Amino acid sequence: MLDEDDDCPELVPIDTQPGPPVGQIPVTIITGYLGAGKTTLLNYILTEQHNKRIAVILNEFGEGSALEKSLAVSQAGELYEEWLELRNGCLCCSVKDNGLKAIENLMEKKGKFDYILLETTGLADPGAVASMFWVDAELGSDIYLDGIVTVIDAKYGLQCLFTCHLKSALSFRQIAVADLTIINKTDLVTEEELKEVKDTVRSINGLVKIIETQRSRVDLSEVLDLHSFDSKDGLLLKSILTVTFEIAGDLSEDALNAFIQDLLWEKIFCNKEGQPMSVIRLKGIVSFADKGHQVMLQGVHELYELNETQQLWEENPRINRLVFIGRNLDKDILQEKFVSTVLLGSEKN
Ligand SMILES: Nc1nc2c(ncn2[C@@H]2O[C@H](COP(=O)(O)OP(=O)(O)OP(=O)(O)O)[C@@H](O)[C@H]2O)c(=O)[nH]1
Numbered sequence: 001m002l003d004e005d006d007d008c009p010e011l012v013p014i015d016t017q018p019g020p021p022v023g024q025i026p027v028t029i030i031t032g033y034l035g036a037g038k039t040t041l042l043n044y045i046l047t048e049q050h051n052k053r054i055a056v057i058l059n060e061f062g063e064g065s066a067l068e069k070s071l072a073v074s075q076a077g078e079l080y081e082e083w084l085e086l087r088n089g090c091l092c093c094s095v096k097d098n099g100l101k102a103i104e105n106l107m108e109k110k111g112k113f114d115y116i117l118l119e120t121t122g123l124a125d126p127g128a129v130a131s132m133f134w135v136d137a138e139l140g141s142d143i144y145l146d147g148i149v150t151v152i153d154a155k156y157g158l159q160c161l162f163t164c165h166l167k168s169a170l171s172f173r174q175i176a177v178a179d180l181t182i183i184n185k186t187d188l189v190t191e192e193e194l195k196e197v198k199d200t201v202r203s204i205n206g207l208v209k210i211i212e213t214q215r216s217r218v219d220l221s222e223v224l225d226l227h228s229f230d231s232k233d234g235l236l237l238k239s240i241l242t243v244t245f246e247i248a249g250d251l252s253e254d255a256l257n258a259f260i261q262d263l264l265w266e267k268i269f270c271n272k273e274g275q276p277m278s279v280i281r282l283k284g285i286v287s288f289a290d291k292g293h294q295v296m297l298q299g300v301h302e303l304y305e306l307n308e309t310q311q312l313w314e315e316n317p318r319i320n321r322l323v324f325i326g327r328n329l330d331k332d333i334l335q336e337k338f339v340s341t342v343l344l345g346s347e348k349n
């Protein structure tokens with residue numbers, strides 16, 4: 001719950017739960033199927049009275065501009081736009097990784113924001129976007145995920161939820177991971193139809209908060225600063241573990257590929273109970289002996305990539321930092337495998 005004092009732009013959570021560290025910036029992911037009213041919601045939020053500097057990131061695929069994302073920033077009430085050129089690979093990972101990079105770049109240039117709103121494309125899986133923020137929080141990012149808001153078109157949104165395959169899977173996931181659902185365009189449906197939509201949402205996500213709107217007009221306090229993940233380990237993150245370790249030295253690139261493939265593809269690593277480890281998200285900075293630059297490891301489910309970064313190791317100690325998020329992970333076992341098979345200079349190399 002937040003202080004609503006108008007003279008106080010620095011809103012400080014006063015709850016007693018272990019919240020995010022002071023100074024971290026909340027991100028709200030706004031998702032929902034094509035045309036549900038996401039942009040309408042963002043515009044509404046930006047023009048409402050508030051004392052926040054809000055950065056909005058639009059991850060949309062406009063006509064012919066798939067390689068660019070528009071970035072609009074509301075500062076002291078005025079809206080200006082800045083175009084960031086972002087390299088764009090696959091929909092899920094590159095878009096969100098670049099999204100985060102864009103935020104970081106922008107903060108460097110323009111100073112910090114109080115709040116970030118990220119509109120995903122109507123075709124995005126918000127779960128994958130969200131996992132990006134968990135892993136970056138682990139790596140000490142300035143940004144934390146505040147909540148996932150899913151906008152639903154009351155008239156067309158769920159119409160074919162159980163008939164059209166692609167759409168249903170997406171809409172289903174968007175609702176399943178939501179902390180808040182906004183059933184929008186209530187002007188287009190009858191009471192009965194609205195109730196049906198609400199029941200469907202409820203059946204997919206029994207815990208989610210539901211708000212009904214026209215033109216996405218919501219009370220800002222219902223959307224921002226939800227702190228959905230501060231104490232959420234028991235819900236969405238249930239049984240999902242994070243393992244982080246740091247190992248000094250150089251790695252064998254071939255051995256690292258083999259290790260990752262065993263982990264992500266073959267799933268041959270098990271925890272002490274014999275359950276196979278399952279990785280949802282993987283990220284790291286690693287060192288290869290023949291490379292002066294740091295190498296970034298990025299993985300989402302079965303996909304991963306290793307890319308040389310601009311960052312030189314120079315005189316910095318070469319320390320590999322790895323973060324794994326997933327189920328049945330065991331730090332001791334993972335680290336032992338990693339050190340014995342991937343690290344150069346260990347017995348097997
Ligand atoms: N009748 C009605 N139309 C609405 C309402 N809210 C939004 N719209 C209209 O719905 C259309 C889509 O709204 P957007 O906000 O662009 O939807 P979006 O989710 O951002 O769409 P994409 O980014 O293309 O996925 C626009 O023409 C809006 O004017 C509403 O409550 N009622």
Ligand SMILES: [Zn+2]
Binds near residue numbers: 039040060119
């Ligand atoms: Zn939009």
